[in-house]
Amino acid sequence: AKRANVPWIIVGLHRPLYDIYGCPNGVPEGHNANIQAAFEDLLIKYKVDVVLTGHQHYYERQTPIRNSTAVLEGVSSDFKTYDNPQAPVYILSGAGGSVDVNNATWNAVSNYVDYGISALDSYKHPGTSARGSSAG
Structure with a gap:
């Protein structure tokens, strides 16, 4: 695809590459490691902007990540x-569970308690926004 005509590339996967539960030390393990090995090079090669995932029953939005490392160039200090x-930005939207795990440096936002929904609004101008709504 000609990137000038396709300003956003968004990929959806059921299982995440990166999440706190599957990356207890900031590096993918188990299923996450298998998915990272299968897809991350392709996501970077084709300059994917956003990867939407589920499977886990909570919400997380990551900073851009490449090879288990936060890529903070172009990211505001408040991570908003x-x-x-x-590098791809990872959004895990499973909303509605509970987990007790360690945090990682690339985890920008998380909600492990409330049920909720996510919406992705795409506008031709000026860009695209993602938002979540908590039922809690």
């Missing part, structure tokens, strides 16, 4: 704005 990120 991503301006031309240099």
Whole structure:
């Protein structure tokens, strides 16, 4: 695809590459490691902007990540704005569970308690926004 005509590339997967439960030390293990090995090079090669996943029953939004490392170029200090990120941004939207695990440096936002929904609004101008709504 000609990137000028396709300003956003969004990929959906059932299982995440990165999440706190599957990456207890910030590095994918088990299923996450298998998915990372199968897909991450392709996601980076084809300059995927956002990877939407589920499977886990909670919400997380990661910073852009490449090879288990946060890529913070273009990310605001409050982690709310991503301006031309240099790696895929990962959004896990399973909303509604409970988990007790360690955090990772690339985890920008998480909610392990509330049920909720996610919406992805795409506008031709000026860009795309993602939002979540908590039922709690």
